[in-house]
Amino acid sequence: MIKVSIIIPLYNSEKYLKECIESVVSQTIFNEIELILVNDGSTDNSENICLGYSQKYNNIKYFYQKNNGVSSARNFGISKAKGQYLYFLDSDDTINNIFIESAYNNAIFNNSDIVIVGVNYFFKEPIIPKNVIGCNTWQTVIKKAFLDKFSELRFNEKISLGEDNLFTLQCLFLADKISIERKSLYYYRDTENSITQKEKCDNLYFIQEREKILFSGLEPFYKNYKNAELEQRILRYTSHYYFWRILSWKFSFKEKFLVYNIIKKFIKENSFTFIRIDFRRYKAKFNFLYLLFNCFYFYIMNEGIYEAK
Numbered sequence: 001m002i003k004v005s006i007i008i009p010l011y012n013s014e015k016y017l018k019e020c021i022e023s024v025v026s027q028t029i030f031n032e033i034e035l036i037l038v039n040d041g042s043t044d045n046s047e048n049i050c051l052g053y054s055q056k057y058n059n060i061k062y063f064y065q066k067n068n069g070v071s072s073a074r075n076f077g078i079s080k081a082k083g084q085y086l087y088f089l090d091s092d093d094t095i096n097n098i099f100i101e102s103a104y105n106n107a108i109f110n111n112s113d114i115v116i117v118g119v120n121y122f123f124k125e126p127i128i129p130k131n132v133i134g135c136n137t138w139q140t141v142i143k144k145a146f147l148d149k150f151s152e153l154r155f156n157e158k159i160s161l162g163e164d165n166l167f168t169l170q171c172l173f174l175a176d177k178i179s180i181e182r183k184s185l186y187y188y189r190d191t192e193n194s195i196t197q198k199e200k201c202d203n204l205y206f207i208q209e210r211e212k213i214l215f216s217g218l219e220p221f222y223k224n225y226k227n228a229e230l231e232q233r234i235l236r237y238t239s240h241y242y243f244w245r246i247l248s249w250k251f252s253f254k255e256k257f258l259v260y261n262i263i264k265k266f267i268k269e270n271s272f273t274f275i276r277i278d279f280r281r282y283k284a285k286f287n288f289l290y291l292l293f294n295c296f297y298f299y300i301m302n303e304g305i306y307e308a309k
Contacts, residue, residue, distance in 0.1 A: 002059075003032045003104050004085045004141070007077030009070045010037065013091035014045040016189065021053050021060075023094035023187075028101045035060045036077045041067025071155035071163045074137075078147060078154065085115075086144055088137045088164075096185035103141045106181045113175035115141040117186060137164035138186060142171060150174055152224075170221055 006024055010017060024035050037050045037060065047064065054062035065076060074088055085107055089095065099117070107115045117139050147153060153174065155167045172178065 001032070002034050002083040003029060004087055004100050005034050005036060005077075005081035005083030005144070006087050006089055006100070007036045007038065007074060007081065008089050008091050009040055009073030009077065010042060010046055010050075010091040011040045011067065011070070011073075012042045012044045012046060014042075014049060016092040017046055017049050020089065020091050020094055021049070023097070024089070025053075025057070026097045027095075028098050029104070031059070033059060033100060034081070034083055036080055037062045038073040038077050039064045040070065040073040041065065069157060071157040071159070075154045075157065081144060084144055085141050086147065087141045090138055090188075092189050093138065094187045094189075096187070099185040102183055102185065103181050106179055107141060107143065110177065110179040112177050112179040113143045113146040114171060114178045115181050116178065117141065117181045118183060137168050138188070140168055140171065146171075146175065 008020065008024075013020075021035070021037075024030070024033070027033055035053075035057075037054065039047055039050060039062070041064075050062045054060045061080065063076065063080065065073065077088075078086065085104060087100070087103070103115050103117055106112070153167070153170055156163050159166070
């Protein structure tokens, strides 16, 4: 029986790929794991590295596809996976040797659809790791039967920024039982070329794309399930996630102008929807009002400047 299928999508990943794969090979239950390597059209030495490992270990499977993006590679990996649970590992990161065993035991003990795990961030080694709990794709171990039940629940291959957050968010809202493995055993390497760094360097692009993904992208999802409560939960979550991140940044004048217009448009289009949200829980009401206050404050403080231009 295969307990966990680890899916690694990769593209020109030769610099850190061996270290990533070795962290899987060193797992305490490696013999009960299958590793699925999906090469998304790499042009470097990634293929030779993958072939070397797949020839050495029977439970390491290697697949090649023409370059079609990380979402396509992950979806392909899902179609090939045979484990009870699935896990998506980024090709430039690593996991502690008890990562899979601890997450799997947590999942079985709690009969969870999803196990959320911690992470250690590394921004240019050496650095003191920052321990956080979150819901990125590489922080979730997902039951295969859950994804089989919701066969339409896959990575959106039409977007390239935030596709992992979108997928994980949908999974979390549909799961019946979610548990947390509080040990932070995932080691995330934030390199200069990573998408995370590109977001920080190109705030305009990040803001524009996130607005499309988190609001427009999720609309057909909750409409498909015709669930008003689901719609409210998604709207509440995405508004917090999106605006808290935006309002925490320092912007240039040009970026502030864009943020100003996004907030103005958002408040105008969603004010009625927010009125319908059930705020019986005091904390939810307080958080939303505080968020709205910050949005209006940003809007009012910059309104005169922009309208004068």
